[in-house]
Amino acid sequence: MAARVNNFPPLPQFLRIKSCFYQNIEEEIPPSHQQLVRRVYILWMMYSGTLCLNVVGCIAWMAGGGNAINFGFSLLWLVLFSPCSYTCWFRPLYKAFRADSSFNFMAFFFIFFVQCVVALIQTVGIIGWGTCGWIATVAFFGHNVGSAIVMLITALLFTLVTVLMGLVLIKVHRLYRGGGGSLQRAQEEWSSGVWKNASVREAGFDAVTQTAQGPTLPQYPAAVPSYPDNSHW
Numbered sequence: 001m002a003a004r005v006n007n008f009p010p011l012p013q014f015l016r017i018k019s020c021f022y023q024n025i026e027e028e029i030p031p032s033h034q035q036l037v038r039r040v041y042i043l044w045m046m047y048s049g050t051l052c053l054n055v056v057g058c059i060a061w062m063a064g065g066g067n068a069i070n071f072g073f074s075l076l077w078l079v080l081f082s083p084c085s086y087t088c089w090f091r092p093l094y095k096a097f098r099a100d101s102s103f104n105f106m107a108f109f110f111i112f113f114v115q116c117v118v119a120l121i122q123t124v125g126i127i128g129w130g131t132c133g134w135i136a137t138v139a140f141f142g143h144n145v146g147s148a149i150v151m152l153i154t155a156l157l158f159t160l161v162t163v164l165m166g167l168v169l170i171k172v173h174r175l176y177r178g179g180g181g182s183l184q185r186a187q188e189e190w191s192s193g194v195w196k197n198a199s200v201r202e203a204g205f206d207a208v209t210q211t212a213q214g215p216t217l218p219q220y221p222a223a224v225p226s227y228p229d230n231s232h233w
Helices: 031-063 068-099 102-124 134-140 145-178 183-192 198-206
Strands: none
Touching (some): 102 145
């Protein structure tokens, strides 16, 4: 099998900076869970897009007479949360389904719960924190209606993203527990060092061969458990 070349984030070839991750949902994720992983990936893109629109909303906020500090914080949240959310909760979920890793499932649950709390705070929109949430938006309608309408769009998107994050957290937790996952399994992976052993993690992928139906799924360290069907969520 040809060596996998990192393909995410997709960058122009003329740049000296190269992609950091290899991502191929069709090849690496069991078919029964590909739809869920794709949806979580779309959720990450929605959250990043909402942070971008939050910058626009804060510009409108500032143009309507708001504090410039909100614009500065909105840029900080965009630069900080967009890449960190991908590496800190999407990648653990991706690796968890790819390799049946309880340690990565636990990492996802902990970090994604914190992400849900952060998204909820951003939805609330405390004034001076750089997010066009509900408090900031409603309060600004008395100062500049045009700017407040732009801010309202961001507040609605933050609300939608927060609700979807909560649903994803519940869905993944049910799948994990339904497949026999537990904290004990994660502790065993931690104690054995399997979670950080690159040779063990990649051993299954090196054995992938081409068949008439295409590449087979890797096994790590045993067959992926049969989680409940996730076609309806």
